[in-house]
Amino acid sequence: MGIKIDPLKCIACMACELACGYHRDDAFALLSSCVVVYRTRERKDYFGVVLKEEDSLVIARPEGLEVKKIGAAEEDSGGGDASAKPMLLREACDLCEDRDDGPLCIQVCPVEAVYQD
Ligand code: SF4
Numbered sequence: 204m205g206i207k208i209d210p211l212k213c214i215a216c217m218a219c220e221l222a223c224g225y226h227r228d229d230a231f232a233l234l235s236s237c238v239v240v241y242r243t244r245e246r247k248d249y250f251g252v253v254l255k256e257e258d259s260l261v262i263a264r265p266e267g268l269e270v271k272k273i274g275a276a277e278e279d280s281g282g283g284d285a286s287a288k289p290m291l292l293r294e295a296c297d298l299c300e301d302r303d304d305g306p307l308c309i310q311v312c313p314v315e316a317v318y319q320d
């Protein structure tokens with residue numbers, strides 16, 4: 204049961220990204236996060252969320268979800284900033300298995316855009 208993202212609720216606050224980086228590194232290390240907010244330069248007020256899982260990249264865009272199998276997919280963070288650390292090089296989401304309280308990104312999202320069902 205992985206993390207789910209509702210891109211239509213997301214407000215791009217980046218709290219999940221910060222929290223995941225903190226979970227990974229005990230510091231606010233965005234480059235360690237396996238959940239990332241991306242924007243495009245081409246489209247104003249357009250953003251989504253990308254999640255690195257063990258076998259796939261989940262790309263949650265306003266127009267819908269895309270799941271790219273790692274290995275079959277070439278590097279693509281969903282059209283995001285090319286200066287960001289490539290998602291494929293990041294650790295996969297471990298569902299914060301070492302936390303008694305469960306996924307930190309779910310706890311910090313202010314609009315319940317991250318969830319588990
Ligand atoms: S569940 Fe934990 S490891 Fe997975 S994206 Fe959320 S904060 Fe990161």
Ligand code: SF4
Pocket residue numbers: 212213214215216217218219220240252311312313314315316317
């Ligand atoms: S914490 Fe929630 S609202 Fe903020 S960027 Fe992450 S998914 Fe979007």
